[in-house]
Amino acid sequence: MMQARNRFLLLVVGGAAALAILSLSIQFFNLMPSVPGLDDRQYQPVEGGPVMGKSRKRVFPVLRSHTEEPEPVSEAYGYCNMPNRSEQAWEGHSPADYRLLSVQVMIRHGDRYPLYSIPKTKRPNIDCTLSVNRQHSHPLLTGFISHMGRGGRGHWDSPLSSVPRLPNHSSCEIGELTQTGVVQHLRNGQLLREAYRHHNLLPPDWAPRQVWIETTGKSRTLQSGLAFLYGLLPDFDWTKLTVRHQWSTLFCSGACDCPARNKYLDEEQRRQYRLRVANNELERTYAEMARTLGLPTRQLRAANPIDSLLCHLCHGIPFPCVPPSDGGTGGCLTMTQFAVIRKQQLDDEVDRRRVGLYRKYAVLAMYPYLNRTASKMERVARASETGRPARPGGEEVFSLSSAHDVTVAPLLSALGLERLSFPRFAARVVFELWKSPPSAQPKRKGSKGGKGGEKARDGEVFIRVLYNGEDVTFHTTFCRSHNRHGSQPLCPLGNFLSYVRRDMFSVVDATSYQEACYRRPG
Numbered sequence: 001m002m003q004a005r006n007r008f009l010l011l012v013v014g015g016a017a018a019l020a021i022l023s024l025s026i027q028f029f030n031l032m033p034s035v036p037g038l039d040d041r042q043y044q045p046v047e048g049g050p051v052m053g054k055s056r057k058r059v060f061p062v063l064r065s066h067t068e069e070p071e072p073v074s075e076a077y078g079y080c081n082m083p084n085r086s087e088q089a090w091e092g093h094s095p096a097d098y099r100l101l102s103v104q105v106m107i108r109h110g111d112r113y114p115l116y117s118i119p120k121t122k123r124p125n126i127d128c129t130l131s132v133n134r135q136h137s138h139p140l141l142t143g144f145i146s147h148m149g150r151g152g153r154g155h156w157d158s159p160l161s162s163v164p165r166l167p168n169h170s171s172c173e174i175g176e177l178t179q180t181g182v183v184q185h186l187r188n189g190q191l192l193r194e195a196y197r198h199h200n201l202l203p204p205d206w207a208p209r210q211v212w213i214e215t216t217g218k219s220r221t222l223q224s225g226l227a228f229l230y231g232l233l234p235d236f237d238w239t240k241l242t243v244r245h246q247w248s249t250l251f252c253s254g255a256c257d258c259p260a261r262n263k264y265l266d267e268e269q270r271r272q273y274r275l276r277v278a279n280n281e282l283e284r285t286y287a288e289m290a291r292t293l294g295l296p297t298r299q300l301r302a303a304n305p306i307d308s309l310l311c312h313l314c315h316g317i318p319f320p321c322v323p324p325s326d327g328g329t330g331g332c333l334t335m336t337q338f339a340v341i342r343k344q345q346l347d348d349e350v351d352r353r354r355v356g357l358y359r360k361y362a363v364l365a366m367y368p369y370l371n372r373t374a375s376k377m378e379r380v381a382r383a384s385e386t387g388r389p390a391r392p393g394g395e396e397v398f399s400l401s402s403a404h405d406v407t408v409a410p411l412l413s414a415l416g417l418e419r420l421s422f423p424r425f426a427a428r429v430v431f432e433l434w435k436s437p438p439s440a441q442p443k444r445k446g447s448k449g450g451k452g453g454e455k456a457r458d459g460e461v462f463i464r465v466l467y468n469g470e471d472v473t474f475h476t477t478f479c480r481s482h483n484r485h486g487s488q489p490l491c492p493l494g495n496f497l498s499y500v501r502r503d504m505f506s507v508v509d510a511t512s513y514q515e516a517c518y519r520r521p522g
């Protein structure tokens with residue numbers, strides 16, 4: 001046991017060092033299975049066991065050659081996203097004189113307590129109250145706590161008003177956001193505050209219409225969203241804020257009905273199940289863990305031990321040990337076992353991309369969110385042209401959707417960013433809308449407002465997409481072939497609009513959401 005602990009510490013230290021050096025190349029990890037009614041109501045158990053999580057994904061293999069073994073343990077540290085590393089943030093970067101018109105962000109909630117527990121073991125002992133004396137703290141934490149105490153002044157969609165605005169259990173509840181999770185999002189918000197400081201995105205006296213925040217009804221997403229917002233706009237005026245509720249983890253508002261989406265998901269889950277049961281090393285590992293604990297293998301697998309082990313890893317708590325017992329040999333769960341399960345998840349990720357069913361699911365799952373995103377951008381762009389908002393009170397210039405891995409993962413897939421790492425805790429996807437300076441060039445064909453030739457042409461609008469601070473615009477399906485070294489160094493908004501409204505559906509052989517969702521199987 002002592003030996004296991006030393007080995008663990010060694011891995012912790014080694015892992016952190018590796019992260020510091022390879023910050024771009026780390027492959028993050030994923031993992032969270034799907035618990036109907038917990039993280040994702042879309043996922044259903046398959047054949048008696050919970051579906052194993054989607055696996056993690058690879059950051060663009062910039063520094064890593066294909067021949068290198070993925071290293072499941074250091075990836076797991078990337079997944080933890082411990083908030084004491086310095087982070088890249090390429091948000092807010094543009095050619096000189098471009099104007100930032102709007103920013104839309106989707107986040108995954110921060111670090112949370114496990115959704116599962118491993119039978120016969122002690123649950124990890126983590127305190128979910130907030131304290132500046134705890135290991136990962138933040139200068140804004142005290143202000144955040146007292147600001148949340150005044151949350152009654154805000155407007156809340158009805159199911160949200162009864163959700164606690166702070167984690168506050170001395171022994172964390174299932175799925176509860178930890179202080180680490182709060183700090184991760186205070187940092188995210190603060191990073192964007194810095195990134196946009198000089199772009200005047202929101203005036204100091206922003207109007208209620210200009211800020212949109214939406215969340216699922218889980219406390220961890222609500223609290224994550226508020227921490228992010230507080231980092232971005234410390235001491236924001238509660239009376240101007242309305243917090244919206246999304247009942248579906250897909251953030252699909254009024255357009256959630258799509259029978260074909262569920263069909264693709266079922267097929268994808270069957271693929272995942274087949275791959276898992278064909279993996280002998282994985283089966284042996286589960287059997288070995290079950291023997292240690294004295295459990296039927298099925299029961300251990302159903303308890304999804306990786307979720308709990310990850311929490312141990314992220315919090316520096318040694319893996320659980322049990323004494324010998326009725327049927328159990330006793331001993332500790334090991335890092336080797338952890339690595340086998342993680343490795344299988346990495347393999348699953350590769351297989352998932354190869355087969356392509358998940359992409360089809362993802363396009364249908366994320367269309368409603370992307371359609372809303374596209375429409376908001378279009379409205380803001382139009383308002384910038386005419387100089388007046390289409391709606392009284394101004395357009396939304398900042399939107400935040402506080403979501404789950406089962407939201408962010410399909411979003412990445414639908415954008416063609418499947419090779420990126422699986423969404424770690426507090427992952428962020430940022431859509432920026434930019435406008436180039438007016439130009440006095442002679443009008444080009446297709447350009448608007450060119451009356452009289454001499455008149456300055458209104459600037460054009462562009463989109464940037466960032467994932468965890470990295471600019472991934474030119475890896476998206478809609479801008480992969482754009483020549484950014486040509487006359488337009490950014491990706492035209494039009495590429496995104498036609499992708500979302502039509503081209504995206506080509507992977508399901510359709511040209512619209514309606515058609516793709518309701519077509520009879522043929």
Ligand SMILES: *[C@@H]1O[C@H](CO)[C@@H](O)[C@H](O)[C@H]1NC(C)=O
Nearest residue numbers: 012013016082084085135316
């Ligand atoms: C971050 O914190 C972990 C423990 O939570 C520690 O092992 C690691 O060395 C720290 N990393 C840095 C860069 O401070």
Ligand SMILES: *[C@@H]1O[C@H](CO)[C@@H](O)[C@H](O)[C@H]1NC(C)=O
Nearest residue numbers: 129145146149166167168169
């Ligand atoms: C947390 O809970 C304790 C005990 O229930 C309570 O006294 C305290 O005011 C709560 N703190 C916050 C910030 O809600």
Ligand SMILES: *[C@@H]1O[C@H](CO)[C@@H](O)[C@H](O)[C@H]1NC(C)=O
Nearest residue numbers: 254255367368371372375513
């Ligand atoms: C897409 O957005 C447009 C414009 O906001 C809206 O009219 C349309 O109903 C949306 N379509 C779906 C299926 O959500």
